[in-house]
Amino acid sequence: MGLWQQLFGKRKARGPKILSLADDLVISEREQKLNTKLSANLTANLNTIVDLFGNSADFTIRHFKAGPDQLPGAVVVLEGLVREDSIKDIQRVVLVDSLKLDLKAAKPKAFYQLIKDRLLPNYDLKELDTFDRLCENLSSGHKLLLFDGVDKALDCGVEGYKSRAIEEPSAETVIRGPREGFVESIRTNTSLIRRRIKTPNLWIESFSLGNLTRTEVNMAYIKGLVSDQLVAEVRSRLERIDIDSVLESGYVEEFIEDDPFTIFPQLARTERPDKVAAGLLEGKVAIFTDGTPFVLITPINLWELLQAPDDYYERASIAAFIRNLRIFAYWVSILLPGSYVAVVNFHHELLPSELALRIAATREGVPFPVVAEVLIMELTFEMLREAGIRLPQAIGSAISIVGALILGEAAIRAGLASPAVIIIVAITAIASFTVPAFDLGISGRLLLFLFIMLGATIGLLGIQLGLLMLLIHLCSLRSFGTPYFVPIGPMVVKDWRDVFIRIWWWGMLKRPHLVGTRDLDRESPGQMPRPESQDEGDDHEDN
Amino acid sequence: MKITKIANRQLLFILFMMRTTVTIAFLPVLTSADAAQDAWVAALFTFLGSAVIVILVAALGAKYPKQTIVEYSTALVSTWPGKVVSAVVLWALFTIAATDVRIYGEVLVTGFLVQTPLAVIIGGMVFVAAVAAWQGIEVIARVADTLFPLFVLMLVLSLGMVVPLVEIRNLQPVMARGLLPVVRGSITPTAIAAQMLVLTMLIPAVTEPNRALATALWALAGSSLVLVVVAVVTVGILGPEQASRSVFPFYVLTRSIEVTEFVQRIEVLPMFAWGFGLFIGIATLIYSLAYGLAQVLGLADYRPLVFPLAALQTTFSVQAYKDVFELLRFFKPRVVGPYILAWFILSLFPLWAAHFIRTVWGSRRQGGSDGQGRVWGQILAVFSFASYRPLCDYQHRLLGSA
Amino acid sequence: MLLIGLFVTISTGCWDRREPELLVFVLSVGFDKEPSGDYKIVAQMFNPLALSQEGSGGGSPGGDKKPSWVVEASGQTPFEARKNLAPMVSRELFWSYTSTVLISEKLAREGIRPIMDLLERERQFRLIARPLVAEGDIKEILASEYPLEGCSGQALLRQLNTGDKMRSIAPVLEMRELINVAAQPGRDLLIAKVKAREVKEDAAGDKEEGVDKIVATQPPIYLGGGAAFCGDRMAGWISDREARGWHWVQGRVRRETLTLVIRPDGEPVSVEIFRVQSQIKPVVKDDQVTMKIKVEVKGRVQDQVSEADLASERKFLLSLEARLATLIKNDIKAALKRAQELDSDFLGFGNAVYRMEPKKWKLLESKWSQVLAQLELDLDVRADVTVAGLIKEPVKMK
Known part of the structure; x- marks a missing residue:
């Protein structure tokens, strides 16, 4: 038993991590400081702040003496988060304009009140009285004004730090559609949505996530369209998050998704405001994260990940064709190499004769077994793809030339790979690139390896069993309570109008079922455009 | 146990695929007896026979829309006889699943994976089905939703491509040998309609249990249509003699035709359709089996039973039939008819009797004790057990030496 | 997990896996009977090197490969004869792409049921193959060369298809139809006939200067007429015209x-x-x-x-x-x-x-x-x- 314990038993917990007494003290001291209120003594206040920020290089204090009484005061900012001229403006107001006021030996409190009420109308003023709030706002780029003898700090608001200009998202380009993309600033992002959906029903709830990063996370939805249950669920899942930092929406995503172990994305993420707006209008919830242009949309299903914004802007028939092409391509990208291996290794008799002879001829002299050949080529391709992404664009194209032209050609010439396999790998690659959602495309590429293995083990039976497992998995997945494989399984034939085809806008009468939308009606029926009445038409004939 | 609901449409798909899979598999109207070119007439007879079975199964279930057979059999014929009835139904489900998957394994071993051990093929299929069963009937139903269009598409494609090759003269002469061969041909496929016993477990899971009978009948009608078409096409192309001699006629058909130089060797289509349909069938059967067994044993959850049952299923499937000949012999009407008749005599007949008596008793004197009805039910049940032997004899006489 | 998967897939232990380059496709097969009563099988195999050397340029070994190779063996049953081919061939023979089955006149007259049984029962054979009765030496027919086609097995199949489409003087049936006919009451088999023509030997010295002379060769195979059967034995030949009557x-x-x-x-x-x-x-x-x-x-x-x-x-x-x-x-x-x-x-x-x-x-x-x-x-x-x-x-x- 003892040996058993030693071999397999859990190690005894080592007890709490021992910190030095000094460290402990420092931490608790800091916490204490954060929770204390500001005192009336300017120097003491400033010292505390300097202490808390630990003399950071960007921490700046501008001292001044204001008013007739030469009241000492200071502007505290973090450099770089605030424009220099706005600091100067505040100083000018406090120093120069205050002289114009009728101030007769005002007490510091009264002086402060006057400045607050009358001199700074252009600023978004707030009073802070704890160091906790003070530090947080300082970090967010607020300007703080402190006076001696006043136990409050005057927050002069934030003007927004420098951020990237709105430009076209490079990962989600469209042929037709708006060229705007989200940026790293959350307010810009929500404004992009506000500008598209002007109803007051667009509600945006704010959360602050990350104990250290204090990242702002917003949840947007259209009140009245979205089901309350969904909103409550998302809210509770967001509130449950306890993490030190949120640097990208991916952190949030992994905390709130339904099935953490699947390779399928259960939240859509996009850089495109039009896509988010469309999602909101279908009764979905969008989650904005400060510091990243990627916005999450939920709930979604697999087929929505295979749709591109173009589908809704292009002509309906074209969109329908392209959509089906994409769905087909997705499955091709998963199944093709595996099926090739299965057929060539196990079911030599299944091909039309001419094709079979050709493939047999191309295999002649290739030193690897088919599986190894396919695996090697697929892996090579994966490496090429990854290298192409990481490299600067100019070199990236060079990589593709090396990969496609030189490597492929040389492999065939040297007899190391058969042309058939190169074709298979190429088709698979092209097919997987047609998937608009990058994460879904990559999931397909992972599955591809699984299917190659299955195909190489028991042939087409393996492919079929794998396919069934995949279907079981997809059918059991849920995205915030909505079945992931809807409207195929469960079958909602009415929603097929927006999956396999994209019906004309005048025919898209309903919002998708099963999302839980409260209001299914999208538009009034009978709006199909018709030509002018017949008699008028006759007049124009062949004049 | 948590009750999950499936739509009637999903039930329809499940039943349709279960039933049609048998058609693709070995076309029993043709291979089990000597119906030969009249197989399609036998298919029509099969529809009638199966409809009777479906009504027997579903109508009773619809009267107890919230209960499985395990529950209402206890209510109808007291605890222990009720458990016997449930055990028979469960045994039936178990056997059907094992046999279904065995046929599939046989065709793969014959035609595709010659060296691969049967146990691997069967084990793989059963394992995947068990995973689905573990996820619950809702997931099975969704997969059925997904596979149904594919299934139909594959059938239509494989049938549509070969239809031009049908020679009507292969179907002549029609009914030249009288009715008997046709009846003989329809017995086995009718007996296989015992698959519909899954309804006894599924009806409480359906959203509209009252319409379950109609659903099942529609599924039956659809699959019978496929059966007729496949019978006509197979005989019309292969000829009655060659088709009857084949172990797996539809598979033989699809592998032995060449529509054009490029459209040949299309047996993958029916094989995949078969695999899909079989999967749905097995998953549903394993689910029903585990669910029912859990109820009989009084367990809170059926899930722990799924994988042990799947393992048992695999072993049974491999071991129950020594070889393909034994499997085929099992499907001779002389063997399979009485066997499956026994299932019904031991399960549904007594329940119907008890139900009937109960309603008669109940209407005659209101508030009369259940006990008396139950006693009568048991007497009738014994009576119907006793009727088994004569019924079998009659069947044998009908079959002659087939 | 992944390692195990990789090991399983790469290792050759899998039951049915066969690398295509270890197979050789038999495109056409002929059956004959030895005087001793044994069955003789003649297999015409497709040479993949003949196809692959077109693509891979000059570096490939072997130079001018013939598109096909004909080998024969015999045994007590047709299947045994088939198995006896194995010791003579470097690769595993693969029969799914056998598109024509030639039966010698001698064998046809002694009964073709054993051949039909093999073709129907064996899983590799496809019933889309066309049976033919050959007048003359089977080996000669299978070894004959077609300038237009890669190898004569394919050529023969094409000739059958075209012949059936353009003329109606040879009853070309698929194996499937043939079995159907054989089983129907009151109907006897009729199988198309092929005949090897005598090919005149061209003078061997023509190619010396590297320029192929355009030589008008006589086509090697004539397709027309048929063999009528009584039961599984051939009763006699029928002419082109009688075949047209059929x-x-x-x-x-x-x-x-x-x-x-x-x-x-x-x-x-x-x-x-x-x-x-x-x-x-x-x-x-x-x-x-x-x-x-x-x-x-x-x-x-x-x-x-x-x-x-x-x-x-x-x-x-x-x-x-x-x-x-x-x-x-x-x-x-x-x-x-x-x-x-x-x-x-x-x-x-x-x-x-x-x-x-x-x-x-x-x-x-x-x-x-x-x-x-x-x-x-x-x-x-x-x-x-x-x-x-x-x-x-x-x-x-x-």
């Missing part, structure tokens, strides 16, 4: 050109048949069976040696059609006569009785041979020449 009766003519002499100047006209419908109806009176055969034919004029003006002179056209009908009737009669001679009901008249009059067939079945000998025909052939080509009359030479 095509009329079966309504299987797809395209066939008939040349007939017409009235005004006694010069010939060629008519291509493009649509045929036929109906058989047996009339049974005791032991006397009359076959009512109705054939409807549509044809088009393809060329005209005769100067008759078919467009304006109605009677010429009518005479053309009448002659066409007579020709077809004679074909059918010839076929029946041959069937009676050979006592082989390859026309399927017995089957017609079985299908239409199942009750009377039961009485006739045992003595069908005598019935067939006295069988009479009641032919109703309707021939229409409906298309005249692009011109309506021949050019008038001034």
